[in-house]
Structures are given as structure tokens and as C-alpha cells.
């Protein structure tokens with residue numbers, strides 16, 4: 001039995017500790033906002049926050065997050081930064097197919113939580129691990145700047 | 153002339169009314185699929201929240217709570233179709249944008265056929281807005297007329313004194329007002345008007361304006377439901393062991409280890425491999441990895457990419473089937489003052505949509521079947537699944553969900569992943585609903601690639617540098633041969649989508665010959681990939697025309713313009729892109745050692761005209777930055793300019809991945825790539841600044857999901873040539889090509 005603080009709630013899980021957090025979220029808990037796209041930590045679609053840090057849940061075993069604070073897209077709006085990022089994403093209509101966007105938003109929230117005024121180079125570095133096949137990158141960049149503005 | 157529509161058992165063939173019109177895109181394809189007893193399943197009215205209210209036609213429903221629901225007959229896979237389709241309805245209805253919601257329409261070809269595809273329902277060829285334009289304007293206008301009729305009757309005033317705005321009807325003289333919701337029930341009793349007057353463009357309130365996408369909120373909060381997200385009671389998740397080579401079959405397998413994996417419920421053989429069914433995805437994957445399968449490769453395809461290309465080069469030495477012939481190109485070549493030639497090579501490409509293909513199928517006790525899918529080919533998939541289960545097509549109900557990208561992969565001519573799901577359900581006798589999950593590796597190696605192609609071009613110039621002859625020979629597999637689309641798209645042996653963009657070269661050259669080889673013995677399944685034939689024909693033709701300009705010592709824009717006299721829309725976008733892109737003005741120099749250049753390309757696909765001006769920087773180590781791309785687009789009436797802008801931005805990024813990285817290669821018939829580490833996609837730092845300029849137009853809208861893809865690669869290639877003098881002869885760019 002492993003206990004994690006999931007989206008502000010203490011959650012006990014009896015899944016195999018080796019199971020990637022992604023599949024515990026998606027299949028066991030049916031929190032399907034976090035997406036599978038590569039399974040090998042190269043695309044970022046499965047990004048969640050673990051103690052505020054962006055983590056690829058597809059290669060993170062459940063055991064590695066025991067006792068930690070896990071935030072997913074479903075509750076990222078509980079924080080000010082999460083709200084600002086979602087609002088900016090909506091204001092600029094960033095999404096196309098939308099499949100990568102939960103991961104993009106989680107990475108952007110992690111960036112803005114640590115750096116309230118990211119430069120383009122900061123954005124390139126923080127978002128390098130999040131692929132978007134629809135190539136919404138121009139708007140992702142603009143929305144991060146927009147969210148940063150709204151947070152000051 | 154409508155050709156016969158043929159179906160034998162479950163073989164579906166699609167026949168054409170006019171192939172030429174299809175090639176002309178928006179002018180109207182008629183593609184007819186005959187389905188035995190394909191009657192309408194009126195599923196929309198079966199699941200109405202809060203009771204049925206006013207549903208004047210198949211596309212609009214108005215609830216007493218003032219919601220306006222628009223039923224989208226087309227898939228939303230990122231291209232903004234839900235938003236665009238709803239905009240058209242809301243405009244004529246005079247609804248407020250906030251009260252409009254969108255729902256995917258079910259499979260029902262009688263009501264939801266693609267009007268360019270005759271009696272088949274489906275999405276593709278950038279047709280969603282184009283074929284729906286008039287239909288949805290009328291749908292919105294007739295709903296409005298019925299609401300007005302209801303108000304006129306209730307208020308006892310003449311209909312022509314009633315105004316409608318933002319979902320409210322008003323009679324100024326009496327001061328009476330009512331919302332759509334308040335009139336919904338009464339409107340349902342009004343006769344459906346046989347004719348309605350549509351708005352004039354000057355009165356548009358939504359069309360042409362920046363209005364918000366309808367899917368933004370759900371897609372930024374994790375609420376949007378994709379097929380991958382479906383969980384049904386008792387559902388099993390299937391992961392499949394697929395053959396390592398195309399055409400291989402299961403010889404034998406040992407399921408013992410797989411079955412001992414916790415969570416695995418069953419292991420079954422299906423025509424495409426061995427499926428492991430489990431309570432969850434991870435267990436299914438572990439079970440699949442534990443399977444031991446022996447494959448029968450006696451009929452497998454075993455050539456490598458190099459061998460295939462060698463064969464194509466060989467084929468190109470002899471004449472192919474003629475796709476276009478003007479004048480006498482051979483004579484022009486032999487008598488020319490100057491001759492230029494170039495060959496181009498293109499790899500297989502995977503679509504690599506972010507959501508790997510997946511599908512959910514359930515057989516119900518009442519003899520119906522339900523399917524959950526990012527559904528792009530409703531009629532075809534419905535018929536195939538029905539055929540497998542021995543059901544009438546209307547017994548297969550399709551829940552159309554958001555798709556995490558498609559780019560052609562979901563419009564599978566053989567219904568590959570859909571049918572695979574149904575095969576698994578069949579193998580377990582329908583005992584549980586099944587979600588098939590293709591892992592990324594399955595998706596990457598599943599075939600149905602953009603075909604490899606080889607192009608050989610020659611041109612003749614007269615002594616003043618004017619082009620007087622042009623020959624273009626293409627070698628590559630036919631996408632539609634042997635498929636339900638063959639009858640419609642193959643004429644005299646020429647697959648129209650192999651030569652689109654080449655056979656309709658817009659440049660005025662008196663002697664022109666385009667011919668084609670379509671080798672039929674290559675066992676790699678191929679498919680349309682965002683912009684189809686134009687993915688390769690725009691590249692070769694737009695680089696080659698640039699080379700002719702250079703040979704003539706003329707400016708590439710001016711040279712093209714001089715040959716575009718009969719194609720004003722090509723000329724229009726070319727001129728606009730050149731102006732906005734600062735054509736002719738010097739580029740800001742790069743850092744020491746960097747070489748910079750600007751290049752242009754123009755291309756028409758799916759009746760939309762696009763010109764792009766690219767600026768590149770080539771670094772001393774040979775790496776390439778595409779800094780800026782200025783795009784001019786003529787897609788007729790711009791229904792939602794911001795969605796158009798987004799599609800152009802995304803198309804540039806999508807196309808750039810193929811310029812820099814993408815190729816699927818085979819070794820002894822086995823696909824070498826597996827995942828994004830060896831099939832890389834563009835990353836944020838590599839995304840150029842894209843500027844989009846839309847030509848003001850009153851022409852009927854044409855598509856925008858694909859047409860900005862084709863010009864990107866040649867524009868970049870021409871910019872590279874301007875910077876370095878090196879001409880690209882294929883894609884992706886070889887890593888050492890641009891070293892200083």
C-alpha cells in the first residue's frame with residue numbers, strides 16, 4: 001500500500017509499486033487528463049508535478065512518489081499560477097488537437113512557479129521536453145509570456 | 153454521370169460522379185458508398201439532456217435553457233472544425249457565440265454525408281468547411297426563420313418586423329422580447345421553410361471575426377475526452393503483438409508467460425497478430441512483452457529502403473503512364489538552347505499523431521454494436537465493423553470523440569486499427585468491451601506511411617532563358633490502388649493523388665509532359681499524409697522552378713509571376729507573401745560564419761492557394777535555423793481568421809519536422825524507427841516565427857487543414873540555396889550537407 005498526496009487529498013493505492021504513475025492515474029484512478037504518447041520520457045504528454053517539479057509520469061514508478069505531493073491537470077487550477085496559465089492558454093486559443101496540452105500546461109506551471117518572468121531562452125529550456133505534433137509552439141510561448149504578465 | 157455503386161458482401165467500393173471535380177477540390181466531389189439498408193439512426197434525438205426541444209434539422213438543436221447545440225458531421229482533430237462549423241450555423245441563426253456548444257454527430261450517412269463525397273460520411277481533403285458552407289448556412293437560417301415564425305404568431309405581429317440578435321428575438325414597436333429558449337417549443341411547431349434568405353457578407357457578425365475556439369476550455373483542463381480516455385464497465389484493454397514485417401502472419405505463440413502476468417485476462421489470436429487483454433493498459437503491455445510469438449514470414453515483404461529507392465531510380469529510366477501532355481516536350485528538349493535536370497528522393501513518413509491510434513468497441517446484448525473513436529471515416533468504418541459482426545451498418549453506433557491529431561492516419565482506407573479492435577471483440581465472442589491501445593511503437597511501425605517517391609525533372613530553356621519544355625517523371629506507390637477509393641481516383645492507371653501538384657503545374661510552359669510509375673509489388677502499406685501528393689510534388693516543382701529562374705539569371709518571384717498569367721490566385725498570394733516578406737530587401741546579416749538566405753514557394757492544394765517566404769540561417773557547423781516564415785493564404789471567405797492562422801502556424805511546424813528529421817526507413821523489410829527518439833518531432837526552440845496574411849476574398853471557403861504544408865519545404869530549400877548555393881535533392885536534409 002502506497003500513500004501519496006494527490007491533488008490535495010491523501011490517497012492510498014494498492015497498485016504494484018513498479019507501475020508507472022501514469023497508468024495508476026489513468027487506469028486505476030481514471031484521472032485521464034494526463035496523457036500517454038511515448039512511454040519513454042521523450043514527449044512530455046504525461047507531465048505531472050511532484051513536489052512542484054515537472055516529472056514524466058510514464059517512467060516514474062508509483063513507489064518513487066510515495067509520500068509526495070502529486071498535482072495533475074485536473075487540479076492545477078487550485079494554485080494561482082495554474083489558473084493564470086489556463087486562462088492565458090484559453091485567451092490565446094493555444095490548443096489544436098489538445099492531446100499534448102495537459103503536459104504543456106504542467107511544464108509551464110512549473111516554470112512560472114520558479115521564474116515569474118521567463119525569457120524566451122528560459123521557455124525554450126523549460127519546454128524542450130514537451131512535444132506538440134500540431135506545432136502550437138508559437139502560441140505556447142506567447143501564452144507563457146501572457147500568464148507571466150497576468151501574475152505580476 | 154453517376155457510376156454504379158457496388159457492394160458485394162462487405163466489399164465497399166467508392167465510385168465517382170466526377171473525378172475531375174474531386175481534383176479541383178471544393179468544386180465538389182461526389183463519392184458514393186452504397187451500403188445495404190443504410191438507414192438513419194437518429195441517435196441525436198435519443199440522448200437529449202433535459203428533453204427534446206427544437207431540432208429543426210440534423211445540425212441544430214435549441215434547448216429551453218437557451219443552449220444551441222450544433223452537430224458537427226466532421227471530426228475535430230485539431231483543425232478547428234467544430235469551431236468553424238458552429239460559426240457558420242450561429243451566424244445565420246444570429247445566436248450569441250456563448251450559447252453555442254458543439255457535439256460530434258453520429259455515423260449516419262443519410263444526414264451527415266460529406267457533400268463532396270456523395271453518400272459517404274467522413275472528413276478529409278480539407279473539405280469540412282468547404283462542403284458544409286452552404287448546408288450549414290441554410291440550417292442556421294431555417295432555424296432562425298422558424299423561431300421568427302413562432303414569435304410572430306405568439307405576438308401577433310408581422311414576421312418582417314422581428315429582429316434577431318445574440319439569441320434574442322425582439323419586436324421594436326411593441327417592445328416584446330423573447331430568447332431562443334423561450335420560443336424553442338413553439339418554434340418546433342413551425343413549418344420548415346422550403347427556402348431561406350442567407351445573409352450578405354457585409355452583415356456577418358461572427359464570420360471573419362476572431363472568435364474563441366469551442367474546445368479550448370476542455371482541452372486546457374484535462375476534461376476533453378479522447379478515445380484513450382474511455383473506461384467502460386467491465387472493459388478490457390488490449391495491446392497487440394504485431395508482426396515485425398509487413399505481410400507476415402502468426403505461425404504459433406506461447407501465451408503461458410503472458411497469462412501469468414497479474415491483470416492479464418486473455419490472449420487471443422487475430423488476423424493481425426496476438427492480442428493480450430488485461431484489466432488495465434500497463435498489465436496488457438507487460439503481458440504483450442512476455443508473449444513468445446513465432447511468425448510465418450514466407451509472404452513477408454523483405455526489401456530495405458535503399459533497395460526500394462534503387463528500383464525506383466531504375467524505373468525512372470523508362471517512360472511511365474502519361475498524366476499530362478501539352479505540346480511536344482521531347483522535341484523541346486532535343487532542340488533546346490539549354491537543358492537543366494534534377495532528381496529528388498523522398499522517404500516514407502509516419503503521421504505520428506500525438507495520440508497513438510486506439511478504439512473502443514462493445515457488442516450489446518440487444519444486437520447492436522457501439523464504437524468510440526476519433527472517427528474520420530464514419531461510413532467506411534461503420535460498414536467494415538458491421539460486416540465483421542454480420543450486422544446491418546445502422547446497428548453500429550459510433551461515438552465521435554476528439555482525436556489527438558490524425559494527419560491522415562485516421563482516414564485509413566483499410567480501417568486498420570478500427571477493424572483490429574473489432575477482431576479482438578470477435579475473438580472473445582463479444583464477452584467484454586475492448587479498448588485497443590497501440591503503444592507508440594505499434595503506431596510508428598504500423599505502416600500506412602506517406603509513400604516513398606522518386607522524381608526526375610528536366611527543363612528546356614530558350615536562348616532568352618524562357619522555359620519552353622518541362623518533363624516530370626514520378627515513381628512511387630499508389631495510395632488508392634486496391635482500396636475503395638480506386639474507382640474514384642484512378643483513371644487510365646494514373647492515381648490522381650500521386651500526381652496532384654505535378655500534373656496541374658500552374659506555370660505556363662508550352663511543352664509539358666508528366667508521367668508516372670506506380671510500382672505495385674512493394675508490400676509497405678501507404679496512405680495520405682497531411683497534404684498527400686503535394687508533400688512531394690510541391691517540393692520538386694518549386695525547387696526546380698527556382699533553379700530555372702537562377703539559370704535564366706532572373707528573380708525567382710518575378711520569374712514565377714511571368715508564368716502565372718492564367719492563375720491569378722497563385723499570383724495573388726505570391727505577390728502578397730513577397731511584399732510582406734520583404735522580398736528583394738537585404739536580409740540582416742547573421743553572426744560571423746553564419747550564412748543567411750531567403751526563399752519562396754507557391755502551391756495550390758485542396759483549392760487553397762498558399763505562398764511562403766522563408767528566412768534561414770545556416771550555422772558554420774551545418775545546422776539550420778528557420779527564423780521566419782511569411783505566409784499568404786487565399787482560402788476564400790475566412791470563416792474564422794484566427795483558426796486559419798493557427799492552422800498555418802501548425803502546418804509550418806508540422807512540415808518543418810519532415811524537412812529536418814522525419815523518415816521511416818526499412819531494413820530487410822523491418823521498420824527501423826520505434827518512437828520519438830528516432831523519429832524526432834520539431835521542438836519549441838526550433839519553431840520559426842510565422843506571420844500569416846489572408847487574402848480578402850468573397851469566394852466560397854476552401855480548406856486550411858493541409859494547404860500550408862506543401863510550400864514550406866521548398867521555400868526553406870530555396871532559402872538554403874540562396875544562403876549556401878546548395879540545392880536540396882531530397883528530404884529530410886542530410887546532416888552533413890550544409891557544413892561550411
Ligand code: FES
Nearest residue numbers: 038039041044058
Ligand atoms: S508519455 Fe511520458 S514523456 Fe511521453
Ligand code: FES
Nearest residue numbers: 097098132133134
Ligand atoms: S495540440 Fe496537438 S499535439 Fe499539441
